[in-house]
Amino acid sequence: MENPLKSRFETDEILAAQAYLAAEPPADIDPRIERLVNDLIGRIADKWTLLVLELLEEKGTQRFTQIARQVDGISQKMLTQTLRQMERDGLATRTVHPVVPPHVDYALTPLGNSLSAAFCGVWIWAEKHLDTVEQARHRFDTRA
Amino acid sequence: MENPLKSRFETDEILAAQAYLAAEPPADIDPRIERLVNDLIGRIADKWTLLVLELLEEKGTQRFTQIARQVDGISQKMLTQTLRQMERDGLATRTVHPVVPPHVDYALTPLGNSLSAAFCGVWIWAEKHLDTVEQARHRFDTRA
DNA sequence: TCCATTTCTTACCTTTGGGTGTGTATGGCA
DNA sequence: TGCCATACACACCCAAAGGTAAGAAATGGA
Numbered sequence: 334m335e336n337p338l339k340s341r342f343e344t345d346e347i348l349a350a351q352a353y354l355a356a357e358p359p360a361d362i363d364p365r366i367e368r369l370v371n372d373l374i375g376r377i378a379d380k381w382t383l384l385v386l387e388l389l390e391e392k393g394t395q396r397f398t399q400i401a402r403q404v405d406g407i408s409q410k411m412l413t414q415t416l417r418q419m420e421r422d423g424l425a426t427r428t429v430h431p432v433v434p435p436h437v438d439y440a441l442t443p444l445g446n447s448l449s450a451a452f453c454g455v456w457i458w459a460e461k462h463l464d465t466v467e468q469a470r471h472r473f474d475t476r477a
Numbered sequence: 478m479e480n481p482l483k484s485r486f487e488t489d490e491i492l493a494a495q496a497y498l499a500a501e502p503p504a505d506i507d508p509r510i511e512r513l514v515n516d517l518i519g520r521i522a523d524k525w526t527l528l529v530l531e532l533l534e535e536k537g538t539q540r541f542t543q544i545a546r547q548v549d550g551i552s553q554k555m556l557t558q559t560l561r562q563m564e565r566d567g568l569a570t571r572t573v574h575p576v577v578p579p580h581v582d583y584a585l586t587p588l589g590n591s592l593s594a595a596f597c598g599v600w601i602w603a604e605k606h607l608d609t610v611e612q613a614r615h616r617f618d619t620r621a
Numbered sequence: 622t623c624c625a626t627t628t629c630t631t632a633c634c635t636t637t638g639g640g641t642g643t644g645t646a647t648g649g650c651a
Numbered sequence: 652t653g654c655c656a657t658a659c660a661c662a663c664c665c666a667a668a669g670g671t672a673a674g675a676a677a678t679g680g681a
Contacts, residue, residue, distance in 0.1 A: 368549070369607055370600070370603045370604055370607060371524075371528060371549075373603050373607060373610060374524070374527060374599070374600075374603055375524045377603070378522040378523075378524065378527060378599075379522070380515075380518070380519040380522065383518060383522060384515060384518075396627090396628090397627075397628055397629085398627070398628085405512070405515075408669070408670055408671080409628085409629080409670095409671095410629095410630090410669070410670070410671085411668090411669065411670085413628080413629060413630085414669090420617065421613065421614055421617040421618070422610050422613055422614060423609060423610060423612075423613025423614075423617075429628095432627095433626085433627085433676080433677045433678055433679090434625085434626040434627040434628075434676090434677075434678085435626090435627045435628045435629080435676090435677090436627075436628085437627080437628060437629090444606060444609060444610075444613070447602060447606070448599075448602055448606075450598070451598040451599045451601070451602035452598070452599060453598070454594070454595040454596070454597070454598050454599075455518070455522075455592075455595045455596060455598075455599065456514070456518075457595070458591060458592055458595035459514045459517050459518055459521070460514055462588060462591070462592075463513055463514060463517060465567060465588060466517060466566050466567060466588075468567075469565065469566055469567025469588070470565055470566060470567070472567075473564065473565040473567075474565070540657090540658090541657075541658055541659080542657070542658080552639065552640055552641085553640095553641095553658085553659080554639070554640070554641090554659095554660095555638085555639065555640090557658080557659065557660085558639090573658095576647095576657095577646075577647045577648060577649090577656090577657085578646085578647075578648090578655085578656045578657040578658075579646085579647095579656090579657045579658045579659075580657075580658085581657080581658060581659085
């Protein structure tokens with residue numbers, strides 16, 4: 334509390350800000366597109382999808398139980414759900430071999446591969462800055 | 478149902494698969510790192526963080542209400558929460574100007590900028606393949 | 622006869638995410 | 652006097668996410 338509060342009307346800073354606010358962002362990209370993209374991101378950028386995507390990318394075709402045991406922590410229910418969604422979005426294919434007991438395997442489509450590639454930068458970032466983030470957190474937590 | 482079920486023991490395909498399963502993936506990347514990265518991804522790849530990150534990247538420093546009104550659909554609670562988390566992770570800075578009424582603004586740190594850059598590929602992917610995904614979904618839904 | 626096997630589905634229940642609404646501090650202004 | 656603005660915190664509540672567990676289906680083999 335070293336600084337006493339200042340009156341709000343000395344601050345043309347604030348008036349300027351308000352003027353800025355009043356003016357709509359002039360040429361936003363088509364807000365309809367914007368919404369769709371945000372929506373798509375929302376669904377794709379979910380944890381399980383990301384992990385399964387990465388797994389399929391690096392290991393190639395895999396069957397249900399293989400994925401299940403490699404994706405650490407995923408429940409069978411979530412895996413089914415995630416795979417269905419990926420199939421629906423055209424990211425993966427599902428192939429059923431009519432044998433008994435059932436044999437189903439999953440692979441990425443070209444679209445899935447391209448998404449995986451798009452996420453590549455993020456994975457690299459995460460690996461690279463892991464420590465930085467951990468430190469930042471620690472600093473934040475101890476100073477708060 | 479054109480194909481009758483086959484016995485499971487004619488399938489050396491399956492035996493091969495089992496053998497493959499038994500053999501652990503020989504040199505996985507350090508599973509400890511793997512877990513941490515996955516964890517980090519899980520927290521960063523959340524919808525609101527992504528949207529706020531993108532906003533701050535493209536518009537620069539913004540104050541609370543500015544963000545709130547641009548991020549379409551975010552509640553004040555979620556915005557506070559998201560910003561706190563980003564601050565904690567070292568992605569954004571929070572600057573309080575001691576005037577009344579309060580004036581607080583947020584900006585990305587270099588770390589935040591780098592993350593945003595890392596996500597760039599994903600945004601591009603989403604914009605580019607939006608239609609493809611929509612079509613895939615439609616096909617899936619009508620055929621199911 | 623009964624079991625093992627694989628990929629699910631469904632039902633049930635707990636946990637979390639997230640919305641709403643209210644309170645707070647402060648000093649101009651009507 | 653009382654209301655406004657701003658950036659929250661906090662409490663309450665509902666809905667959705669996600670875990671657990673059971674069952675189904677088919678058939679060769681013990």
